Amino acid sequence: MNSYFAVAAVIAFVGLMLMLPMVPALVELQRKSDALPLSVVQQNAGEIRHFANSFRTYIHGLASTMEHCVASGTTASGTLPDGTEYFVIGRADETPVFLLQRNTTCHFVIAAAAGLTVPGEITFSNDVYAGGRFIGGEKNSYRAILGEKDVHLASSSRVMRWVHAVGEFNADASCKLYGRASSDSVLRLQRDCSFLRLNAPRIEIGHVRDDDPARPESNLVASMDSVVPQRFLYDGDFDIGAGQVIRGNLVVRGRLRMGSGARVCGSVKSGEDLILEDGVCVEGSLVSGKKMRLGPGCAVHGPVIAERGMVIEAGTRCGSLHQPTTVSAPGIEVQEGVMVFGTLWARESGQVVTEG
Numbered sequence: 001m002n003s004y005f006a007v008a009a010v011i012a013f014v015g016l017m018l019m020l021p022m023v024p025a026l027v028e029l030q031r032k033s034d035a036l037p038l039s040v041v042q043q044n045a046g047e048i049r050h051f052a053n054s055f056r057t058y059i060h061g062l063a064s065t066m067e068h069c070v071a072s073g074t075t076a077s078g079t080l081p082d083g084t085e086y087f088v089i090g091r092a093d094e095t096p097v098f099l100l101q102r103n104t105t106c107h108f109v110i111a112a113a114a115g116l117t118v119p120g121e122i123t124f125s126n127d128v129y130a131g132g133r134f135i136g137g138e139k140n141s142y143r144a145i146l147g148e149k150d151v152h153l154a155s156s157s158r159v160m161r162w163v164h165a166v167g168e169f170n171a172d173a174s175c176k177l178y179g180r181a182s183s184d185s186v187l188r189l190q191r192d193c194s195f196l197r198l199n200a201p202r203i204e205i206g207h208v209r210d211d212d213p214a215r216p217e218s219n220l221v222a223s224m225d226s227v228v229p230q231r232f233l234y235d236g237d238f239d240i241g242a243g244q245v246i247r248g249n250l251v252v253r254g255r256l257r258m259g260s261g262a263r264v265c266g267s268v269k270s271g272e273d274l275i276l277e278d279g280v281c282v283e284g285s286l287v288s289g290k291k292m293r294l295g296p297g298c299a300v301h302g303p304v305i306a307e308r309g310m311v312i313e314a315g316t317r318c319g320s321l322h323q324p325t326t327v328s329a330p331g332i333e334v335q336e337g338v339m340v341f342g343t344l345w346a347r348e349s350g351q352v353v354t355e356g
Contacts, residue, residue, distance in 0.1 A: 206336020
């Protein structure tokens with residue numbers, strides 16, 4: 001009897017051990033306490049100015065110090081509540097001695113109550129705040145910049161996290177913007193700049209001509225107000241002839257090519273590559289399941305999205321001041337002379353390239 005009892009005890013013990021990992025699942029199956037979705041805070045993902053707004057709040061405790069430095073024309077230094085060292089500058093024409101040395105690293109949080117001009121070849125390992133205009137020298141590296149007026153970065157500068165200008169933002173040639181760049185006015189990038197996520201009422205790439213005669217003007221929107229848009233569906237590849245006008249939405253499961261001067265009074269979606277020749281106008285959205293190429297002088301009024309990659313040639317306009325839009329693809333090559341109103345988002349890499 002003792003041997004049978006021992007065997008039964010071992011079997012019961014092993015069975016209990018095998019059942020223990022399943023107890024939480026059985027309890028959850030009965031109570032269903034985890035049926036609700038997780039609460040995820042997405043304000044830092046959806047609002048491009050989230051980090052700038054947070055930094056403005058972060059240095060709010062220095063407001064009285066900055067006011068004193070402006071009134072007295074002096075500087076001040078100290079430590080923030082989290083242990084980070086700060087340096088406050090009260091005069092726009094004053095550059096601290098430790099910023100006059102090239103190939104040096106600044107570990108302070110810089111808070112310039114007025115404007116700030118810094119020389120080149122300096123690494124700023126902490127955030128920079130400028131109450132006035134900010135001008136950065138060549139080959140500087142910044143963690144983040146918040147400018148309450150204009151921000152101007154000289155050539156070959158780098159911003160590792162984010163930069164926001166309440167006024168205009170200008171980046172000279174060969175700058176690298178690894179995070180978010182935004183402006184409440186105009187954002188301009190010059191040749192060979194790289195970027196990820198840009199946002200502004202008006203984004204100018206290189207030299208932009210407002211009076212470009214090659215840019216098609218929209219005069220088809222009003223004509224669609226009293227007409228129910230048609231929907232055209234094609235299973236294979238499809239070509240729109242030069243100068244052809246399509247009044248309605250177009251869905252092509254294959255490759256789509258739009259000839260020179262063609263117009264679509266609606267939205268366009270292609271399952272394969274989508275190619276726009278010069279002077280094409282699309283009143284709605286433009287979506288490609290693979291790669292997209294927008295030829296010179298095109299105009300697209302809705303969102304522009306490509307799943308694989310995108311090339312935007314000189315003279316093209318996306319969106320308008322009254323109708324901002326989003327242009328997005330994993331990789332984007334954009335030529336000088338392009339203008340985007342709203343958001344230009346290269347999810348993996350974006351590059352300003354020369355025409356040709």
